Amino acid sequence: MLRKKSLRLPLLSVLVIVSSALGIAQDVQDDFEGNGTIATWFGDDCGMNINFTNPFQQGINTSATVLKYNDTGGQYANVRFDAVSNFDFTTKNTFRLNIYVPSSGITGGSPNQVSLKLQDGTLDEPWITQSEIIKPLQLDQWQEVTFDFENDNSNNLDVSSLPPIQRTDFNRIVIQVNGENNNDLVLAYLDDVLFYETISTSPVFDYLVWSDEFEGSGAINELNWFHQTQIPSIGSWYNNEQQHYTDRVENAFVSEGNLNVVAINETFSDQGITKQYTSARLNSKFAFTYGKVEVRAKLPSGTGTWPAIWMLGQNITENGAYWQTQGYGTVPWPACGEVDIMEHWGSNQNYVQSAMHTPSSSGATVNHGGQYLATASSEFHVYEMDWNSDRIRFSVDGITHYTYHPEVQNADTWPFDAPQYILLNFAIQESITNAFTQDAMEIDYVRVYQTNPSSVxxxxxxxxxxxxxxxxxxxxxxxxxxxxxxxxxxxxxxxxxxxxxxxxxxxxxxxxxxxxxxxxxxxxxxxxxxxxxxx
The missing domain is CATH 2.60.40.10 (Immunoglobulins)
Known part of the structure; x- marks a missing residue:
């Protein structure tokens, strides 16, 4: 296995103060003027000078001395250091550094970016543990770059790993400029590396504003939910789904305190089209902007099953959708924005995923994350989405697995400043097995929280x-x-x-x-x- 190259950094001012590790307060920082606590800087396939005269004493960084980062074409060039003990992210989770990359010091067509990677440096192959955040860079200027391992989009090399803020095995920091697996030249300068505590300014969504506890028995509460049954104009449901969505009680009903969204293997004709499967697709009659959604659910199983808990913009122009029938449709998908709180494919039984669909990705599944859940179909779990004005975070049973936090927010990346509504559905894929007869997504409750009314x-x-x-x-x-x-x-x-x-x-x-x-x-x-x- 090739050794992973940490992304090469353009002239980077790196100040890192590392918080307590294993309960011991640990101060990790370096201003490269003799005031640092880092004694283990190392250039990996990369030239390095930690006492280099700052050639660009201007802008936000007029200090005399910086770290010179000189990648002369190493395939995995980076600079790194090891902390004296493992990082504790319970109070501190953000790294900050300054960086300068002169345009005259780079070759090739690699993206101008800097990566900060967390690794377990005690292992022979430390990169297998890594969690990484990548940030874009501007050339020919000093800039401050932050890496927030609680709120920024981070990538675990091992997708089954816990989110970085829940791990205690990291003790190495790797900084890499303009990517790896290339032989481009990169000259960069780093200064003022800091690991510090961030104070959350996010609103607390702890006030219940809407819910369905699915008490009683029989049909769903039509004050809360709408059966979406109209087939799209293409003559079938998107993604080549195999089912009809119906408004029958057989496909969606309440029993013993749970909503059952049931897919059935049966011949059924509707709107002039005959299919071999039926199911339900429910739209909430409640739409909101910012808040927290909690859904406690147990999922179906088997190849070809595809249950989902998700949201769409109230302004979507989708014929037959509830809010379109109420006159709110103004923009098509994906301009309306789609938030997939939970998707589960029976072909990947022990994995659940969250994803974002926006115009910036042409609607494709580019921004996503998930976690392994061995009991997804045998036990109830709480699927949560927390949405504020600049990021959306996803978790299962309190364990975060993905945060969508785009650097630039515009109509392409962030159509999430307008109301969204909740959808619950159970789709059938082409890969469904002949042995499938019926199964259900069982939901104990759907709850929406926003800020306490006292703050409004x-x-x-x-x-x-x-x-x-x-x-x-x-x-x-x-x-x-x-x-x-x-x-x-x-x-x-x-x-x-x-x-x-x-x-x-x-x-x-x-x-x-x-x-x-x-x-x-x-x-x-x-x-x-x-x-x-x-x-």
């Missing part, structure tokens, strides 16, 4: 009014100040659509789906709006 600005009013209980399952009561009289109360959904009008202080919400609503109350003293949570 409601209408400021001098009118005092209390509503209780809130959250509520059935009845909501309004209490106004003495002397103030109720005129009317109008309940709106999150899309601003008026749903109900009341003229009493006791409001029945029994027939509403679980979720977030807004109550606009008109009184003799004026108007006030309150957020209402229906459980």
């Amino acid at each position: 600005n409601e209408e400021v009013s001098l009118i005092e009014m209390s509503i209780y209980p809130n959250p509520t399952k059935e009845l909501l009561t309004l209490q106004l100040q003495e002397g103030n009289q109720l005129d009317k109360a109008v309940l709106y959904n999150t899309l601003g659509q008026a749903l109900k009008t009341f003229n009493t202080v006791s409001i029945a919400l029994t027939d509403l789906a679980a979720g977030t609503y807004f109550l606009r109350v008109t009184t003799s003293w004026g108007d006030i709006t309150k957020r209402v949570i229906k459980q």
Whole structure:
């Protein structure tokens, strides 16, 4: 097996402060002016000088001394160092460095990029353990580059490995400029390497705003879900799926506290087309922007089975989809954005995957990650998607396996600043075996969380009014100040659509789906709006 070359860095200012390892506080840094704690710098198939006069004392880096990185054509050229003990990523998980790559110092057509790799340097083949982050570079200028192993897209050479922040076997840092497996020349300068703690500014999604617990038995709750059955104009479902999606209770029903999405081997004709399999494809009647989705599910098994828990933009122009029928369709796929929370192929039984589909990849499965799950079809697991304004993170049972965090956010890479809705479906592939009769994706619950209402600005009013209980399952009561009289109360959904009008202080919400609503109350003293949570 070839030794993996760490990506070659353009002139890189590297400052790395390594946090505690194995419980011992470990300070790892180097400014290449005698103030560093790194004593193990090594050029691997690469010339290196850690006491080189800075030839470009300008911009963000006017320091006198830097590390000179001189790849003279080594196939796996890199520079590296070993820490005195293993890294502990429980509090620190980000590396930062400065780098300068002069355009006159490179040859070939390799991408201008820098890679930072984590490895276990105690092994004879340390690269087999590596986790890597790659960042693009600008030539002819000093720039600061960060490698955040919690939020950036990282790649494990061994895809079955845990996410890097959950590992404790890393003790080597490898820096590589302009890739490996090439003989291009690269001259780069590094300075100020730092390993440090990042303070999360991400919102906390801990307030339940919508859910289906699938209580009772029989048909699905049509206040929450829509059966998508209309075949696309190509005459079959995409990806050469073999099934009809139906609105029959045989293919989607609630029993013993679970939703069952059932695929059946049976001859079925619909819309003038006969197929040999049926199943269900459900659209949520709830759409949202930013939040956390949790789905507790047990998956079917067998070659040719393909269950999925995913999301599409509410604005997709897909005939027969719920939000298209409501007039929201404005853009085609993939411009609407697709978020695959969980996909499982029976041909790869013990693996689940998450993926992103955007115009930047022409809709292809380019941005993805997953993990091995030996009990995917025998036990329930919680599949989670956490979505904020600049990244989307995926996990199973609290173990993160992929984060989508594009460096540049635009319509091509980030159509995820608009509402998305949830889909649950069980597709059948061409590879389905003749022995297949039927199977089900069982779902215990679907829950959507957003930020606590206390952090959301409601209408400021001098009118005092209390509503209780809130959250509520059935009845909501309004209490106004003495002397103030109720005129009317109008309940709106999150899309601003008026749903109900009341003229009493006791409001029945029994027939509403679980979720977030807004109550606009008109009184003799004026108007006030309150957020209402229906459980």
